[in-house]
Amino acid sequence: xxxxxxxxxxxxxxxxxxxxxxxxxxxxxxxxxxxxxxxxxxxxxxxxxxxxxxxxxxxxxxxxxxxxxxxxxxxxxxxxxxxxxxxxxxxxxxxxxxxxxxxxxxxxxxxxxxxxxxxxxxxxxxxxxxxxxxxxxxxxxxxxxxxxxxxxxxxxxxxxxxxxxxxxxxxxxxxxxxxxxxxxxxxxxxxxxxxxxxxxxxxxxxxxxxxxxxxxxxxxxxxxxxxxxxxxxxxxxxxxxxxxxxxxxxxxxxxxx
Amino acid sequence: xxxxxxxxxxxxxxxxxxxxxxxxxxxxxxxxxxxxxxxxxxxxxxxxxxxxxxxxxxxxxxxxxxxxxxxxxxxxxxxxxxxxxxxxxxxxxxxxxxxxxxxxxxxxxxxxxxxxxxxxxxxxxxxxxxxxxxxxxxxxxxxxxxxxxxxxxxxxxxxxxxxxxxxxxxxxxxxxxxxxxxxxxxxxxxxxxxxxxxxxxxxxxxxxxxxxxxxxxxxxxxxxxxxxxxxxxxxxxxxxxxxxxxxxxxxxxxxxxxxxxxx
Ligand SMILES: Nc1ncnc2c1ncn2[C@@H]1O[C@H](COP(=O)(O)OP(=O)(O)OP(=O)(O)O)[C@@H](O)[C@H]1O
Ligand SMILES: [Mg+2]
Numbered sequence: 001x002x003x004x005x006x007x008x009x010x011x012x013x014x015x016x017x018x019x020x021x022x023x024x025x026x027x028x029x030x031x032x033x034x035x036x037x038x039x040x041x042x043x044x045x046x047x048x049x050x051x052x053x054x055x056x057x058x059x060x061x062x063x064x065x066x067x068x069x070x071x072x073x074x075x076x077x078x079x080x081x082x083x084x085x086x087x088x089x090x091x092x093x094x095x096x097x098x099x100x101x102x103x104x105x106x107x108x109x110x111x112x113x114x115x116x117x118x119x120x121x122x123x124x125x126x127x128x129x130x131x132x133x134x135x136x137x138x139x140x141x142x143x144x145x146x147x148x149x150x151x152x153x154x155x156x157x158x159x160x161x162x163x164x165x166x167x168x169x170x171x172x173x174x175x176x177x178x179x180x181x182x183x184x185x186x187x188x189x190x191x192x193x194x195x196x197x198x199x200x201x202x203x204x205x206x207x208x209x210x211x212x213x214x215x216x217x218x219x220x221x222x223x224x225x226x227x228x229x230x231x232x233x234x235x236x237x238x239x240x241x242x243x244x245x246x247x248x249x250x251x252x253x254x255x256x257x
Numbered sequence: 258x259x260x261x262x263x264x265x266x267x268x269x270x271x272x273x274x275x276x277x278x279x280x281x282x283x284x285x286x287x288x289x290x291x292x293x294x295x296x297x298x299x300x301x302x303x304x305x306x307x308x309x310x311x312x313x314x315x316x317x318x319x320x321x322x323x324x325x326x327x328x329x330x331x332x333x334x335x336x337x338x339x340x341x342x343x344x345x346x347x348x349x350x351x352x353x354x355x356x357x358x359x360x361x362x363x364x365x366x367x368x369x370x371x372x373x374x375x376x377x378x379x380x381x382x383x384x385x386x387x388x389x390x391x392x393x394x395x396x397x398x399x400x401x402x403x404x405x406x407x408x409x410x411x412x413x414x415x416x417x418x419x420x421x422x423x424x425x426x427x428x429x430x431x432x433x434x435x436x437x438x439x440x441x442x443x444x445x446x447x448x449x450x451x452x453x454x455x456x457x458x459x460x461x462x463x464x465x466x467x468x469x470x471x472x473x474x475x476x477x478x479x480x481x482x483x484x485x486x487x488x489x490x491x492x493x494x495x496x497x498x499x500x501x502x503x504x505x506x507x508x509x510x511x512x513x514x515x516x517x518x519x520x
Contacts, residue, residue, distance in 0.1 A: 051427055071428050081424035085442050085519040094438060095428040126519050146428065 001072060001149040001182065002027050002062040003048055009056035009207075010043055016207040017043050018054075023201060023210060025150070027063065028180035030220070032193035034239070035203030035211075036247040041186045042154050044208070048184060049073045049152045065149035070099050074148035078155045080135045082127040089114065089123040092142045113145035117171070133164035137171070151183040158188060172196055177221040190239055194232050195223065200239060205246045212242055307489040316493035324478075329497065331473035332463050335391070339398025340459045347403040347455075348448070351410020355444065356436065361411070368407055376401040377465045384470070394466040401462045402455040409451025413444030446520065449513050456505040460498065 008021040017040040025031050025048075033041050046052035048059055050073060065072040082091050092110045101109070114120045117137040127135055136156060143151060157165040173195060176183065187193055193200050200214045216235060218228050289309050295301050296308025303311060319325035353360035376397050383393035417440050425435045467476025475494050482490035 049427060051423060073427075075424070075427045077420065077424060079420055081418075081420045083421060083439065083442070085517075094425075095430070097438075098430055098434050128519070142428075 001065045003073070003150055003182075003184070004060040004062060005044070005048060005057065006060060007057035008044065008047060008054050008059070010040065010047065010052070011055045012043075018047075019207040019209050021057070021208070021210050023213075025182060025184060026198075028182055029198040030176055030183045030185055030196050032197035032200045033184065033186045033203065034188070034190065034193055034200060034243060035208055036205045036243060037188070039203045039206050039246075040208035041203060044203075045075075045152050045154050045184060045186050049075055051075075066147065069147045069149050071095065071146040072149040074143045074146055074151055076136075076139050076143050076151060076153040076156045078159055080127075080132075080139045080159070082135060082138055084127050087124050087126055088119055088130070088138050088141075091127070091138055092145050095142055095146055109145050113141040116144055116175075117141040131164070132160045133168055136160065136168060140171070140175075149182060151181055153183060153185045155186055155188065157192065169195055173220060190236055190243075193239070194236060196220065202239060202242045203246075205249060211246070214239060214242075304486065304488060307492060311489045312492045312496060315487070315489035316496065319490065319493065325493075325497070328473050328475050328478040328494075331471070331477075332467065332475040333501075335394055335398060335463050335466075335474065336459045339395045339463070340402050340455065342395065343399035343402025343459075344406050344452070344455065346399070347406025348410050350403075351407040352414060352441075352444075354407065354411040355414025356440070364407065364411075368404060372404040372408070376462060377469075380466055380469055389470050394463070394471070397466050398459050398462045401458045405455050405458065406448075406451055409448050409454075410444065413447030413451075414440055416447055417443030445516050449509065449516060452512070453506065453509050456509065457502060460502055460505070464498065 003025040005021050005023040008018055008023075009016070010018040021044060023031075033044065035041055043052065047054045050059070061072070083094065086094060089110050092113050093106065096106050096109060110123075111120070114123055117140050119134070119137055119141055122130065122134065127138065130138070136159075139156070157168055160168065169192060175181070176196065185193070185196060194216065197216055198220075200216065202211045202214065203209065204211045214235065216232075218231060222228060223232060292306075293308050293310060296303060296306070296311065307315075316325065350360070350364055354364040355361075379400065380393060380397045383396045387393040387396060421439050421443065422435060425439050430438070463474065464476040464479070467474035468480045471477045475497055479491055479494035482488070482494060
């Protein structure tokens, strides 16, 4: 399934946040969205996922999700958004309960999602008993359980410490090497984008516009070799050049009100 | 010259009042002991402050004669029924106010206007409307319980993190499932904390209502003992109230452990 943003614009009251965004997410790709703080990345993701009505423009869906998909557009949240009163398995089950699945199929999906995120031994644990990284894994397991057509991730790693982030990055990497789930991945972090994405959408500061779409021509999982590192470093410089000026003026804007 | 070396002084680890069961019990026993001593040594007149043993004796006599149980049952029935009615109605309005704009716009001024009225002041009016029997007392207790429950329920709904509701919506959970599985459990802590307040309110109101006009009930028991200057019986009734309050508090603690074990 393809997600296409057509001339999306959004205002919060008098504050224009997004301006004329055209963006077509390709089937099976990981699209990273980067841009300075407050440029409307989260707003755009909410619009693309149907959680916010845009002031202007529209979102189109092309093609059908695969047959076993229960929730085509599925979010992974920065703050995990787990129900603290439900166990790990219960949190995953929550998003299956309102679908017509046999209880065997439901249990199978929960077990499978937990297995794929390394949580099988923690099925009965409560969120408060888990570390931040484990909690986000529950968020990912919950998303995988509905077999999404498009994953929408809003800075899924930014609430985590550096080591945990690295471990989950590896998880994401192998997830997207194994199966080609379309994903839109919002991040502040250039190296996350360079590790995971097929394309990087660079946004200008508020009101956010799509400034440039940068292809990363290296297949995921083959980005650690010396030659690849050279190419990635060049891409890093190029992307940093694009956002540096934007980020700087966004910061001075904040400082001077 | 060598620098003087001194050990770093501990400056405190944050205020953390703990709990020591034994201290409480010992202190309680000590107070009772002194009280008993004051009575048996004749330091205070038994008419004004009967000793703990005298109170216990009076209470035992009432229990054996069956009198105590009649009063106790009458009060318990009123508290139970009045509390359940007030709580159900309060939860209905409070949850509606938490969930719907219309209910909130209507309910909020209503609650602000009626909440501060001491409900016992309305008892004479309720007696005119519903007669001197059970109904007027139940309505008084119910009203007393109703308003705090409304407030607890809608502020409980307000405390449910919005991102959880958004999460549920992003997985296309139906509205009813969001209410049952996300909003209600999230509001439960505040609602149960409200129970703690409403149960003691019900206890206060039942006694007040029974003192104004009832044949049976702990309030009537206490006031009639007062008229007869039987202070041991009077205080016996007060002890019963204290025990009831303690039991209710324990019950709610158990309920909290059951419903909120995840915290
Ligand atoms: N519900 C809202 N009401 C009003 N203003 C909002 C709302 N949500 C966001 N904004 C404002 O809109 C702008 C864009 O917000 P958004 O969260 O989309 O930015 P972002 O790019 O995700 O930022 P960050 O990198 O900090 O996450 C910000 O200036 C923010 O203050
Ligand atoms: Mg954001």
